[in-house]
Amino acid sequence: MKVRFFFSFKKDNRKSMDILGYLIFNGLKKFKNVKTSFFIPKIKFNFFLFNNINQMRFERFISYPLQVIRIRHADIAHIIDHGYCHLFYFLNAKFKIITFNDLIPILFEKKLKINNFLLKFSLSFINKYDHIISISQQSKNDLIRYKKIDPKKISVIYPPVEESIFNLKRINKLKIFKKYNLPPKPKKIIVFDRVFYKNFEFSLKIFKKILNLNENIILIKIGNFKDLTHEICHSKIHQLNPKSRIDMSELYKSCDLLLFPSLYEGYGLPCIEAMKCGLPVVTSKNGSLKEIIHKKNYFNLKDEKIIISHIYKLFSNKKFFEMNKKISIQQSKKFREKDYYLNIFKLYKKIINKDKLI
Template identity: 30%
Template structure:
């Protein structure tokens, strides 16, 4: 087969959908490194007009109005939309030559009452417009079997049109030695301390911050040594209220403005990643933490068992006592901790971008062959 021309339709940078950027960056780099002879890649990155504002309605106008108009002139031999939130581009691009990666359908799942412990919320009209267009795509790629099942159940898309390809992880995520850890702490403003550090990440409603803070409060009541709760990013109202309600202000610190390139340093500077999410389409943070040799305590919701496997400690996202008990065990049993670190490193090593590139190329070739004989 001749080299395929692939056009990758990326997000507006101003959309600030960090996980989508991580996926697109990793895929592009891997395809160009490992599949260069079999495909040539063109990235289309939309730009806002100079002087325009990237507020809520400004971004909606750009996403649903300007981008489809721009995309029309950039169609490739095979098109790949990397974010299902831009699925409405399928109304413009030839669906018989277009692949979409679907990371999750969380707005729809929430609206349908499919996230236990989370209020349903309003009907997501804009998301519905984009997600319904996914039915038009000749092929869909999902980050997990959980998202694949959501596509089949909610949008009634046949299983034979969906391929599950787990994302890879950047080699930047690795365990640091003692000197590197010391330097990382200095860069992050986290000097050496006797306190054990628990990291909580994310700002979305489904990150379950109330339970995370309550679990830390239970841990503090039982753990006799110094403890520090780190929150990556500014506090959400839920997180801040929970910290105040449980009297954890004195041990809580907010890390704001940490760039993506410093995430590995952050994971290497903490003792546990606490990730009791109510729902995930994949779950980057647990994988990144495990790759850095940081044990993970997480929920067993949605896709997380697929990502974590037997390498982390998982329980119900509503079981704050179970989460606290798992953290306590990791902080007090060194053999258990070392075993968890080893399992985590092995698990994380399975998620390779080279594998992602080759599996994705196979999807492109399948679509091209179908179009040729179609």
């Protein structure tokens, strides 16, 4: 069985999808009779009249197909990013599979104030694929509603994270605190602010209210730098941008809580990462989060008092904290690398064997 994976452009900066692609690529090497390879497109043209956005549009929709059409035949072509559904007719493979992540750019079009016409064009090809792998039931349901695809054509296979990086191995926390200039004693809440739907404003509001109950807490904000000097509590907010996956793992292991009140998620990879490191999590119940988080750890965002009470108890009651830590560890066992690779392998075999029976 020859399987070739097709990645997005490095310039796309689709980190979560690239991570997933490399995980599958390396994981399937362990199976006999499976030969894996991958293709990463290169920027082929440089038009000085184009701005960066139009340059990448040209590369995605003109250059990439021209690069793909020259690639040798494989039994299975697996597109890692659903934004490249339009490659379908250019793939030289007997079976064509695509991983679908989410419809966030389309679901939040009004909020983003953009018309994702090119993504919509690309997605118009998705029902032509032999099979679709969705990263969550929520994403599968969204896709069925949007494209009216036969549910039998979509399999939900929950992605893992790199267990060699995100694990329960102990680290020197004092060394990490020194590295990021963090005070060692305060309890540490880690939050994300890379995109609007991570809902940093809500995280900040909750943090300020908890500070009224316990001043010995700081907020670790991951993402783009934001001017927060107008906030009274700005001295208790540390804005960091970890450079590597190892750095991110070390931060999880050095903190006391992941607060993740997303407006929507197609999956919620940071939650899996945090739980693998034994970190308690508090999330919203939006999107796919109800699928991957234990019911004791996701909340309706309207219930602010309940969320604040839960977090305060985590920091003031050691027994309650340890219980939630165990919940994270147990929940994370549902997302194991070896299970993921086996499920992908079984799906490939099922698709190939089904064809042999026809």
